[in-house]
Amino acid sequence: MTDIKARLQHDLQQCRDGLLWKLDGLGEYDLRRPVTPTGTNLLGLVKHVGGIVSGYLGEVLGRPVGDPPPWFADDPDEPNVDMWARPDETSEAVIDFYHNAWAHAAATVEALDLDTTGTVPWWPAEHGEVTLHQMIVLIIRETNRHTGHADIIRELIDGTAGLRPDFDGLPEGDGTWWADYRDRLEQAAHQAAGRPD
Structure with a gap:
């Protein structure tokens, strides 16, 4: 695969699939329960990654998501609201949001050239413009980081570990x-x- 954009899309797909795999087969409690002292939980990680994907591969490049979720509000009523799911937020809704965020991101990557520029409104102005290419790399990094968190959480919940269902990468x-x-x-x-x- 020599096309850079195709390679990046492939890597993005592996990232998103890896994170979602960590949720497979778990009930509502295990999806939501805080496993670390800072409250890290599986469904919250999916919610958070969906949000950063929507921002960096949407709003930053002039392609905001059509119907942002309520936790995107400038003044959310809960601190750290993108890192956990309230009882009235179904796991299906959070996972659907994640799927929709990635579909929107894939359409953005398909529609734009890698050197297309945008600005990150929540970064200091001195950071200047960014490119689609830079934002894809940022999302790959962030998704892999949070998938690593999810891997550890899942292992602590039920012993399931590894990279993906068909290859765990472990001895x-x-x-x-x-x-x-x-x-x-x-x-x-x-x-x-x-x-x-």
Whole structure:
């Protein structure tokens, strides 16, 4: 694949698929429950990524989403509202928003040249103009970052780990092998810190 735009679209698709895979098979509680001290949760990550995609591959390039969700308001009634789903926000609605954001982004990438410029209204003015190419790279970076968060959260919820359903990228090993591996890492950490085992 030599076409840069096609390569970037391929990478974007892998990013979005990887994040959504982390939600497969979970009930409402596990989709929403905060797993870290800062409240990171799976559905919130999907909601957040949908929002940044809508912004950077929509509004920034003069192609805002047609019907933005209420949490896009300038003065949201909840802090950090894009990082979690309220009880009245269904998981289906959040996932649909995510799909729609990506469809809108794909249409933007298809319609514009990679050197098309825009401005990021929430960045300081001195940052100046950005290009579609830069925004695609930013979205790939951000989506992969949050997919990494989701990977850890999912592993903590039910042990599911890996890159995607058909390739986990992990060494083969049963529960005993992984427990022994983790113990070896713990011992190595103690030794490096000069602590007794």
